[in-house]
Amino acid sequence: MNWFPKHPIRKLLRPGDALVLLAGIAGWVMLSVSLWQSGPAAQAQVRRDGVLVAAYPLNEDRTVSVTGPIGTTMIRIESGRARVVSDPGPRQYCVRQGWLTRPGEMALCAPNHISLTLTGGQPTYESMAY
Amino acid sequence: MLRRLILTPDDHRIARLTAAAIAIALVESAVPSPLPGVKPGLANIITLLVLLRYDWTTAAWVTLLRVLAVSLLVGQFLAPGFVLSLGGALASLLALFIVQPLVRCQSRWFGPVTLSIVAALAHMLTQLLIVRAWLVPSPGVWVLAPVFFGAALFFGSLNGLIVAWLMQPNAGGVASNENLPHNTQP
Incomplete structure (x- = not known):
């Protein structure tokens, strides 16, 4: 050896x-x-003053408008992600945050008391090809 | 009039070591991999041996010539696979250049395994960035990052241990001083 x-x-x-x-x-x-x-994000939850007002599946594209104390916040859901498109807030933080893609991500439009949160849930099935 | 090429012993040495690295890389390219991009990278054992026995410049020559030759032999010169190989090779050579003083000056503490792991991680990260920026422009690429990271750690350690074993004085003389000409080690 x-x-x-x-x-x-x-x-x-x-x-x-x-x-x-x-x-x-x-x-x-x-x-x-x-x-x-956590798996892929599955749902977008819209809250006003912390109260859930609407939840949408991320696999259906749509535009949602939510009215708050100072105006209307527009939310766009598209190809498995979501973002705040427009908001009456002065600093536009939640708009500039752009697309949310992962569970747990949140855009907070504080002046209008609106928040957009992504949650997980049942994974949506995607096809993958090499 | 023919111009004579003068071959230095350095050229011979680089050619011999590159040939060994090409042989290993070719054999490895024939072995199927469970996931595209994950492979042991055994040819890098030669790179590390050259780096430790000679110097960084020789190691860079051997590595880059190997990447070029293997891509020509496998038929993917200038194809995406070649760009990935070259990018990975350049990144790991840069990483080795940065880390090598640690191994040279603190050889009691750091050995071939450190070199190998750092080079493997640099290789993997660069290839992932190239894939993300050029081939698959989607953030979904990062979902696979832990797989590549784990493979780089595992094979980096394995190759490093092999190099450490080959560098031993009594390891069958594979990389011992008397078998390699023009040894620059003190």
Whole structure:
């Protein structure tokens, strides 16, 4: 058995190597959890003053308007994502946020007391081809 | 009038090592992979051995020549696969250039496994970015990122351990000093 490593694994995997590997594994776990913890977003929920006023499936394209204290907020649902298209608020934060795609993402139009949230739920089936 | 090409020992050395790397890469390209883009990258063992035995410049030559030659042999020169290989190779060479002082100056603490993991991660990340920006312009690409990340960690560690094993004085003489000419190691 001349070819078999005579040195223990410690010689091959030095302390710093082990640290690099552990850091890599930690990063990998964090990445996997953040990307896979919830399936695709399935539903858009519209709330006024924190109260659910409407919920729409994301697989049907539509435009929704919700009236709040200072005007009308327009919400667009399109190809599995949703966004606030227009809002009477002065700073337009929720409009500039753009498309929401993942469960848990939220656009808050505070001046008009409207919020748009995506939730998960039953995964929608997509086809995938190589 | 014919102009004579003068071949230095360096040229011979690079050619020999590149030939070995090409052979490994060709064999590997014939093995089917469960997911496009996931493969062991065993030819990088040669890159790391060259980096540790000689220097970064030689390793860069060997790697880039290998990428070029393999793409010609497999028939995907200038095809997307070639761009991905070249991008990955350039990124991992850059990463190796940055990390190598750590291994050279702190060799008690850091060895081939560190080099291999860092290079594999740089390779994977760059290819993912190229795919995202050019081939599949959709955020859905990131859903596969953990798969590629895990494969890079696993095969990076494996290749690093193989290199560490080959670098040992008594490992069957595969990479020991007497078998490689013009050794620059002190």
